[in-house]
Amino acid sequence: xxxxxxxxxxxxxxxxxxxxxxxxxxxxxxxxxxxxxxxxxxxxxxxxxxxxxxxxxxxxxxxxxxxxxxxxxxxxxxxxxxxxxxxxxxxxxxxxxxxxxxxxxxxxxxxxxxxxxxxxxxxxxxxxxxxxxxxxxxxxxxxxxxxxxxxxxxxxxxxxxxxxxxxxxxxxxxxxxxxxxxxxxxxxxxxxxxxxxxxxxxxxxxxxxxxxxxxxxxxxxxxxxxxxxxxxxxxxxxxxxxxxxxxxxxxxxxxxxxxxxxxxxxxxxxxxxxxxxxxxxxxxxxxxxxxxxxxxxxxxxxxxxxxxxxxxxxxxxxxxxxxxxxxxxxxxxxxxxxxxx
Amino acid sequence: xxxxxxxxxxxxxxxxxxxxxxxxxxxxxxxxxxxxxxxxxxxxxxxxxxxxxxxxxxxxxxxxxxxxxxxxxxxxxxxxxxxxxxxxxxxxxxxxxxxxxxxxxxxxxxxxxxxxxxxxxxxxxxxxxxxxxxxxxxxxxxxxxxxxxxxxxxxxxxxxxxxxxxxxxxxxxxxxxxxxxxxxxxxxxxxxxxxxxxxxxxxxxxxxxxxxxxxxxxxxxxxxxxxxxxxxxxxxxxxxxxxxxxxxxxxxxxxxxxxxxxxxxxxxxxxxxxxxxxxxxxxxxxxxxxxxxxxxxxxxxxxxxxxxxxxxxxxxxxxxxxxxxxxxxxxxxxxxxxxxx
DNA sequence: CTGAAAGCGCTTACAG
DNA sequence: CTGAAAGCGCTTACAG
Numbered sequence: 097x098x099x100x101x102x103x104x105x106x107x108x109x110x111x112x113x114x115x116x117x118x119x120x121x122x123x124x125x126x127x128x129x130x131x132x133x134x135x136x137x138x139x140x141x142x143x144x145x146x147x148x149x150x151x152x153x154x155x156x157x158x159x160x161x162x163x164x165x166x167x168x169x170x171x172x173x174x175x176x177x178x179x180x181x182x183x184x185x186x187x188x189x190x191x192x193x194x195x196x197x198x199x200x201x202x203x204x205x206x207x208x209x210x211x212x213x214x215x216x217x218x219x220x221x222x223x224x225x226x227x228x229x230x231x232x233x234x235x236x237x238x239x240x241x242x243x244x245x246x247x248x249x250x251x252x253x254x255x256x257x258x259x260x261x262x263x264x265x266x267x268x269x270x271x272x273x274x275x276x277x278x279x280x281x282x283x284x285x286x287x288x289x290x291x292x293x294x295x296x297x298x299x300x301x302x303x304x305x306x307x308x309x310x311x312x313x314x315x316x317x318x319x320x321x322x323x324x325x326x327x328x329x330x331x332x333x334x335x336x337x338x339x340x341x342x343x344x345x346x347x348x349x350x351x352x353x354x355x356x357x358x359x360x361x362x363x364x365x366x367x368x369x370x371x372x373x374x375x376x377x378x379x380x381x382x383x384x385x386x387x388x389x390x391x392x393x394x395x396x397x398x399x400x401x402x403x404x405x406x407x408x409x410x411x412x413x414x415x416x417x418x419x420x421x422x423x424x425x426x427x428x429x430x431x432x433x434x435x436x437x
Numbered sequence: 438x439x440x441x442x443x444x445x446x447x448x449x450x451x452x453x454x455x456x457x458x459x460x461x462x463x464x465x466x467x468x469x470x471x472x473x474x475x476x477x478x479x480x481x482x483x484x485x486x487x488x489x490x491x492x493x494x495x496x497x498x499x500x501x502x503x504x505x506x507x508x509x510x511x512x513x514x515x516x517x518x519x520x521x522x523x524x525x526x527x528x529x530x531x532x533x534x535x536x537x538x539x540x541x542x543x544x545x546x547x548x549x550x551x552x553x554x555x556x557x558x559x560x561x562x563x564x565x566x567x568x569x570x571x572x573x574x575x576x577x578x579x580x581x582x583x584x585x586x587x588x589x590x591x592x593x594x595x596x597x598x599x600x601x602x603x604x605x606x607x608x609x610x611x612x613x614x615x616x617x618x619x620x621x622x623x624x625x626x627x628x629x630x631x632x633x634x635x636x637x638x639x640x641x642x643x644x645x646x647x648x649x650x651x652x653x654x655x656x657x658x659x660x661x662x663x664x665x666x667x668x669x670x671x672x673x674x675x676x677x678x679x680x681x682x683x684x685x686x687x688x689x690x691x692x693x694x695x696x697x698x699x700x701x702x703x704x705x706x707x708x709x710x711x712x713x714x715x716x717x718x719x720x721x722x723x724x725x726x727x728x729x730x731x732x733x734x735x736x737x738x739x740x741x742x743x744x745x746x747x748x749x750x751x752x753x754x755x756x757x758x759x760x761x762x763x764x765x766x767x768x769x770x771x772x773x774x775x776x777x778x
Numbered sequence: 779c780t781g782a783a784a785g786c787g788c789t790t791a792c793a794g
Numbered sequence: 795c796t797g798a799a800a801g802c803g804c805t806t807a808c809a810g
């Protein structure tokens with residue numbers, strides 16, 4: 097029913113091969129046949145069957161993106177919409193389609209990736225998270241399948257990745273608090289199996305060590321990238337006999353949880369507790385007080401990752417490449433208070 | 438190189454047809470061959486080539502979603518992440534993949550859809566926006582291609598759609614402000630070519646009319662779904678000689694723009710101006726003051742739309758269906774102030 | 779510059 | 795219950 101290359105060929109009085117060559121812009125086709133065929137394609141409303149084309153060309157012009165497991169949870173954070181926005185924009189510009197999958201647990205997630213890869217459904221994969229010992233990374237690497245990791249891998253040095261220098265970003269945030277005169281600085285972290293949690297924790301520790309400040313074990317709390325985690329961390333901290341006067345918080349959304357808790361209990365930010373978050377989401381400047389945050393250019397992260405992947409797919413990249421997207425600390429009221437104690 | 442159905446057939450000592458039937462769970466296959474073939478598939482790491490399968494079955498097990506044109510802008514709003522979250526969840530559960538496209542302008546958008554549809558790349562399409570006279574809707578309808586609209590169409594009554602009762606939602610919000618004693622109530626709208634803008638404006642007008650209140654033309658301002666729009670609306674209103682004491686605002690993000698502007702100018706909410714938004718995004722309860730908002734269950738909108746589409750694809754739905762997702766007004770401080778003037 | 783032919787990896791009537 | 799054969803809509807060496 098749909099018009100095929102054969103229908104066009106018949107009407108144009110040429111062979112299907114010729115039509116195919118016109119479509120793909122083959123050089124050795126006479127201008128006259130080319131334009132005639134094009135005209136007829138237009139006239140008949142011809143559109144290539146993508147599946148047939150993919151089947152023989154073994155190429156799909158599609159990039160797959162794997163949503164981190166609890167897609168439900170993770171979308172509450174602005175990180176994912178933002179990276180995806182960057183990815184969509186760049187891949188659209190490159191004329192690539194985007195395929196999204198996810199699994200409800202680690203096994204299903206790997207299954208989904210396997211399906212995409214082995215089923216030849218996509219030309220490359222974008223991984224939006226870097227876990228330690230990630231079986232997906234291992235699989236993709238074993239298959240020698242094009243992929244780019246947003247984040248970095250501890251386990252393999254030879255993969256393509258786009259990341260911030262999270263260690264430095266966290267170091268900068270901590271240094272800022274130290275410069276404000278804080279001596280007792282806590283850290284609210286994310287899931288410990290994520291590289292980003294690790295890196296930011298390291299940067300925090302480094303800054304403290306360098307300044308000769310103590311890092312109390314109880315001043316470090318792990319959680320999820322959710323408001324509730326911040327809320328819980330806050331109650332924990334505020335019940336400590338010797339509590340921190342400032343916190344570096346792994347994510348703005350978590351910082352908002354802290355902020356909300358503090359407000360409910362009648363504490364004031366930055367007086368009772370100073371805060372610095374990460375991501376610099378839109379809301380950071382709207383909250384009361386406005387939240388200091390490290391802008392990590394999430395959109396750029398996604399845009400660059402997509403770009404890198406597509407270049408890799410096209411064979412324009414051979415060597416291992418780790419791109420680093422610069423960050424920028426945005427200081428706002430939540431951490432603006434010179435301490436003199 | 439990849440293992441095919443033929444490789445499996447050889448090793449199992451059966452024909453490719455048999456392997457194919459085992460895969461698709463054909464009833465008339467003996468349990469013994471079935472299990473033998475399955476074993477060998479497992480052993481050889483067989484994975485069906487999706488393209489080949491699609492080519493012959495004319496089915497892709499994929500749903501396409503079209504991102505509204507300025508993907509860049511629209512993602513700043515939590516609406517899209519949220520619908521997509523609902524869609525991803527439901528389509529994953531139904532074992533459908535998700536394909537995302539977009540165009541940078543209306544023409545390209547239609548082209549992208551055409552490519553998906555005519556290229557047989559997806560089995561159905563999810564439209565996340567309802568514009569008036571939308572050429573995409575027209576195209577899809579002409580093609581008799583399965584699609585579901587999140588929103589509603591003015592132009593066609595016979596399409597599948599999932600929407601809130603936006604007119605009623607807005608009516609409720611306005612009624613609430615009236616009940617608080619407001620007599621001068623303004624409305625900050627979205628782009629006028631969106632049905633949702635229209636519907637909410639209608640609901641607002643209806644509530645005012647019913648209460649015998651005047652609706653000053655200058656109290657209605659149109660804009661985008663962006664903070665800046667709210668900011669601009671705010672400066673406009675506050676310079677009015679006889680300005681409104683309360684606003685119904687089309688979207689929380691816009692309401693935050695209003696709020697920010699007011700705070701900068703030293704005005705207080707709800708005393709100087711009361712506010713009610715739509716969407717009830719996470720941040721609504723975190724702002725100062727917390728924002729009253731109509732919760733429209735965005736996630737549910739996406740989940741239901743995906744469900745409806747997949748049922749339509751499978752032929753389980755014949756008749757025209759318009760599902761309505763209930764809304765709920767969440768009253769918070771930004772509109773809690775009984776006026777007595 | 780163009781055509782005939784083989785083939786991509788699968789499914790599905792048609793026979794038996 | 796299973797196989798042989800045709801075909802889905804395209805591309806691409808191989809000839810000419």
